[in-house]
Amino acid sequence: MASPAPDHSGLDELDRRIVLATQDGLPVVSRPYAAVAAQVGCTEEAVRERLTQMLESGRIRRIGAVPNHYAIGYTANGMSVWNIDDAVIDPVGERVGALDFVTHCYRRPRHLPDWPYNLFAMVHAASREAALARVDEIAMLLEREFRGACKGRDVLFSAGILKKTGLRIAG
Amino acid sequence: MSETSTPGVAAPAASRRGLAATREPDATDRKLINALQGDFPLTETPFADVAAAVGLDEAEVIARVQAMLRDRVLTRFGPMFQIERMGGAFCLAAMAVPEAAWGEVAEAVNGFPEVAHNYRREHSLNMWFVLATERPEGIADVAGRIEAATGLPVHLFPKEKEYFVEMKLEA
Structure with missing residues (x-):
């Protein structure tokens, strides 16, 4: 598109x-x-x-409702983060982003030494176990299709929404 | 432009959970949530059009949407702006917030109108939020002001590449 x-x-x-x-x-x-x-x-x-x-013009993505993920049963909102070899980051990102349980997928900068991860893939699921199983699925897929490209990973679960307002521009 | 309230921030027990919904949606609410994640009609009476599509009457649709917003089953209802297409910028940011200062820092960060989303996550970087500004150079500026207000470093994770974004979740 x-x-x-x-x-x-x-x-x-x-x-x-x-x-x-x-x-x-x-x-x-x-x-x-x-x-x-x-x-x-x-x-x-x-x-x-x-x-x-x-x-x-794309200035509005869509008009409608934004559900509270927790309220509709997506209680496990896991931000999976991956340290991927820069040489293959784009094909890996495209592949992970195409999985149907990944809702957002971005490349972002590392913050070395504390933050080695350069690929972010958001996984929403009904339980933490289900989310972790999906992250394992991603890891296996990467090992199969991009052997050696993944140097490390973590999953950051959401423990609560503190604020969600969408865009605000100053009046 | 300010938040009308910061529920959960004052009470430590509630602040872990943040802005949780106060109830679960029933089957009719779920049907409506799914219908309202599509393209909301740009007609004179859009709720009447949605009502006709899902087999309810307009007054019930309006009452249910109002109730779901009040009970935080929905976090928003309206246009989702793509600020980058309006010359502005989004940036993911994270901070490592000491537990003892959690409530105070959450309140300070949420008080910035440029903070669009804020999530607690389980990691040493435990507060993750999205900054939205009208100009790209505004990101560094607001990050600096958040550092000044909280005394904590703000790590910026700008999007280098977007592989996939899904904006809908089935209820």
């Missing part, structure tokens, strides 16, 4: 007012876009148009 090119020209004034009005969420009322329009001082039609444009 082609990604829209990054646009550093930023937002115009109306876009910006709409972002500020909706970054804490949409009003949960019968006509949410009319409620946003009343708040930012434009027409309902303009709010819907601007949101549509922001979706098309």
